[in-house]
Amino acid sequence: MDYFEDIEVGRRASFGCYEVTREEVMEFASKYDPQPFHLDDDAAAKTHFGRLSASGWHTCAMMMSMLVENMKTHRQAGLGSPGMDSLRWVKPVYPGDTLRVESEVISKRRSASRPEMGLFKSNVRVLNQNDEPVLEMVSNGLIQVRDPSAPIED
Structure with missing residues (x-):
């Protein structure tokens, strides 16, 4: 189990393998983003x-699925997330694509007001089968500190 003290700035990870299906694209879109280019071939062809x-929100959900699956084997004392600093959909995701995730920790700090937790930021990229980025974001993760009585370093 990784705690705040185990997180290293610069640490990289590559994980996941998500096959995007037409059925799932249409199911997600019909429920959460019912725009014609997500639901209709003819309408999409004209865009x-x-x-x-x-x-794009489905792409985020697929990324989250791969992240959670990765956390099953690379366990962290995670405490959720206060959100993202940025999110970009770089390239469309199509049925038939296979996605994977790359991440790099770019910073970390202890909470001054809640010494039992820390925050780390990561650059996260989702890539397709051609190693083309389809999503880029900077995420924030909250993580438990192993020893909250240890002094907070600057």
Whole structure:
């Protein structure tokens, strides 16, 4: 189990393998993002996407699924997330794509007001089968401190 003290700035990880299906793209879109280019081939063909594409929010959900699956084998004393600093959908995701995740820890700090927790920031990229980025974000993760009585370093 990794705690705040175990997180190293610069640590990289690569994980996940998510096969995007037409059925899932349409199911997600029909429920959460029912725009024509996510639901209809003819409508999608008339857009810059050129064909049916996944919702960006669906891409986020697929990334989260791979992240949680990775956490099953690389356990952390995670405490959730206060959000993201940035999020970009760089390239469309299409049915038939296979996605994976790369991340790099870019900073970390202890909480002054809650010494039992720390925060770390990561650059996260989702790539397709051609190693093309489809999503980029800076995420914030809260994590438990192993020894909250240890002094907070600057």
